[in-house]
Structures are given as C-alpha cells and as structure tokens.
Amino acid sequence: MNAVLVQLAYLAATALFVLSLHWMNTPKTARRGVFSGVAAMTIAVLATWSGANVTRHWWVLIPILIAVAPGIWLSLVPLTAVPQRTALSHAFGGLAAGLVGTAKYFYWLNHETEALTAFRMTAIILEIILGYLTFTGSLIAAGKLQEVKWIPQRPWVYKGQNYVNLGAFALAVLFGVLVILSPGTTTSAVLFVLIIVLSLNFGWMLVMPIGGADMPTVIAILNSYAGLSAVAMGFVLDNKLLITAGALDGSSGLILSIIMCRAMNRSFANVLFGAFGQVAKKAAAGEQKQYKSENAEGAAQMLEQATRVVIVPGYGMAVAQAQHKVRELYDLLSKRGINVTFAIHPVAGRMPGHMNVLLAEADIPYERLQEMEDANSELPQTDVALVIGANDVTNPAARHDKTSPIYGMPIIDVDKARTVMVIKRSMNPGFAGIDNELYYMPNTLMLFGDAKAFVGEMVKNLSGAGH
C-alpha cells in the first residue's frame, strides 16, 4: 500500500477510536464502542503491515500468532482479578513502548546518526523513561493486587525513601539531557542503557511504598503513563495515529486518577509519596464503646417492613463471593414492592468502576446502581441502609473528625438512614486500621458473620415467610 493510503487508513482508524470511546458513555451503546475499537485496530495493523517498508512478514506474523493464546487467557480471568489484569496489560504496554524506543535509538545510532535530532531524542528519552517505569511499576501493582506472597501489601517504606526515588528519577533525566545534547557518541549509548536501568528501578521503587488500598489510583496513573509513552513513540516515528490514540488513553488515565483522588480527598503527591495505609500507631482506646447486634431473622424482618432500602457494597462483599446471594435478596425484596438500590462509592472495589462490574455479573440491573451523590440525597428518606463489606467509605468521622486520617473524604451518608445494618465478621478495624464510629451509633445494628452466609440466612428467612 502506498504511503498516502496508509495515512488515510490511519485517519479512519483515528475517527473510529474517538467514536469507540464516545459510545462508551452509556451501557446501551458501549458494545458498539468495542466493535468500533476492534475495527480501528484492525485497520491500523493491516495498513502498517501492508506499508512499503514492512517486508519481513514472518517476523510480524509469528509474534501475533504467539500472542493469541495468552491474550485469550488473560481475557477470561474472574472479574475480581480484572484490576491485576489491567495492571499487567499496562506493564506490557510500557514494555512495548520501551523496547521500540530502544530499538529505534540503537538502529539510528549505528546506521543514521543524523536522524537523531534533538527533538527526536527528547521523544525517545521520554518514551523509554515512561515505558520502562510503567513496566516495572505495573508489575509490582499487579503483584500487590494479586496478593503475591513476596510483595508486601502494606507500604514498604524506609527513611529517606522519597529522596532516593526522586534522586534516581533526577539522575535518569540528567542522563537524558546529556544524551539529547550529543546523541551519536559511545558515551551516549552507555548513558542510554543507564537510563533504562534507572527507569526500570524507579518504576518498582515508586509503587512499593504504596498500600494496596491506593492501587485504584495507581493503576489509573499508570494507565495514563502507558498512553503517554505511546504518544512519545508517535513523536519518534512521525506517526499521528500513535499520537492521537496515545493521547486518548493518556487523558482517560488522567481523568480516572483525578476522580479517584477526589473520592479519597487526596492529592496525586499524597498518593504517590504519602505511604498511606501503614499500620496506625495510635494509643489503645481506653473505653469500651457500646454497640447493638441483631441476628439474620431480625434483620430480615426489618428489611421486609421497609419501603426503601439502600445496599452499600464494598470489596469485602466480592471477597466473600456474596454478590449472588445479594442478588437473591434484591429479588425477594423487589418482589414485595420494596425499592432497593445500590449506592456505589467511586473507590469501592479495586479499580475505578470495579463494583459496578461485579454487581452486573450477578445480574443486578444497572439502573439500580446509584452514584454516591445521588444515593446521599436519598439516604435521609431511607428506611434501611445495609452495608456489606464496606468500611471506611461509610465512616461519619470523615465529615467531622479533623484528627481522622480519612477526614474530608466524601462518604456515603448511611448514618442518615433510619436504620443502618452492617454485615461484618467482627469488630476488628479494617484494612486502613481506622475505627468506624458508625458501628457505635444508636441507629446501627451489627450483623456478625460471613457476608455470603449471613445474606444467605436472610434470604432463607424472607423466602420462608413468603409462603
């Protein structure tokens, strides 16, 4: 195919990519978005492959064929494992960008030194720094999400860590500037390799100190980096399709990470360098606070008498595999004419939007899933708020207790409902180690037990009473 046709094909692919993301705006058209994305990618691959410069077809075909099996396998993971799959794919994306940048640099160094303009070199340096740091950073993020044994879930910190990390990054940038200034020498080639080594190290060092609870933000940021490394590759290769598609991805990662940060009332810097989620070292609370508990039968009765119920699911619900039982509960209550909705906090689950997917998998209709703001405006008129596996996102301390680590974080105001029921294994504080004052409020009932078993009990009670 000649160059003009290839460019026209790229133009079509760009339009299809934009449409693909546009159609993602509602579940009704979202699958069309996938088809459009697949069409765009197919056009891009075929156009590039048929370009005049690509002649070694086996070198293209064989890697593609090898990729089919792992690609399909990675698409079949359970939905609880989607966050780590996503992190892994950022790692792959970063590695691909890094490798292509490396390949182009060494090719030009040995064959066409004059092609190494300052502009191109800047793009290559950005591409490899972003690419390689995304690669190792995402691998660690995937490991933390998968709860691999040798990667600690808790932040891994030591004194002066941020200085060491920033030092490594600054050194990589300094070397980068030196390479840009005189790209064609042997020294530069050595420095180039050092930049790769530093970036690989910087990536994992950056993510190790970040706790498991912050991974949703981290994978959103890494998503953005993977996109930006594709943009840099576009600048290196004079390819506008790479620039547009990379920019779409970069802006998506950026927006998702901003949403995540806002939902936790934290800044980027605080997420990246704050080492949140260390075991809180606070003095043991002296007084024993009072709480009320209830059994499944009583809880089921209260639900039955309600006219409006809001269920607040957290990741704990998915860990306990309770979502299918919750769906049965939803069905039984809806059949009695009770209005049941699900209030979803933006950070519920382990990546942006994760909880929605987990509930959709359990066949809960998506129009029953409410965003936090909508749920909060209706909670004061709600009879029962049922919290399953969520903790910090329901803690009223976030609204008023300035000493709480989560102060200022937007929460779901379940305490404003007439009755709050919390399913929990025991009174132990959760992952972040913060005590939840919701549990001691007069309108709160604690339902102790495994989420799946307890909801199962309630379902049994409700379906028995129906006869």
Added chain:
Amino acid sequence: MVQAFLAVGAAVAGADPAAASGAGASLDLMSMLFVFMLATFIGVGVILRVSRLLHTPLMSITNAISAIAVVGSIIVAGGEHYPTGIRVLGAVALFCSMTNIISGFLITDRMLKMFKTREGGKP
C-alpha cells in the same frame, strides 16, 4: 512573526533554521504537537461523558487502544533494513501489544455483556 515562529520550531527540532529541510521538519513537529494537544482535549471531553458505571470497561478498552504501539512494533519487527538484534526487540514489543489488543477488547466485551436492564425480573 512567522519567521520567528519557524526559527523557534526549528531550534526545538534541532535543525538549522536556514536549511529548507529544517523548516519542513519544524512544521511537521509543530503539526504533531497540534495533533497531540487537540487529541488530548477531545480525549478529556469524550472521557468525561463516560458513565461511571463503565469505568472498568473504559479502562480495559483504553488498554487495548493504547496497544496502538503495535504500529511501531510492526515497523521495527518487519521493517526491511533492521538487523536481527533490533528486530527481536520489535518482535517482543509486537507480542506484548498484540496480547493487550486481544485481551483488552475481549474482556471489555465480556464485561459489557453483563450490563443488563431488568428485562426478566419485573417487580
């Protein structure tokens, strides 16, 4: 004004502003920066309208889209003039990108199929 603009562009491009090819390269560089800026604005505009329900599928479809790095990988792996060592780097990159494309689109579709309205379960 225009000349000053070109000179700045060419200086950024690392080319001699006097040379004709330098001016051409700088124009190309500027057009790439324009494309990048506009694409970012379009990206932000489009992404902001995506329903929060779909943020996980959005992330997996953008994974697949950012695997557009496949274009660079094909050029390096299958290009005519590259020595074998460099070609291998391209082939590995191609494998990584292709894995992302296949798994990204498949899993997005798999998740989207689960989003249903309440057709069967009438209250």
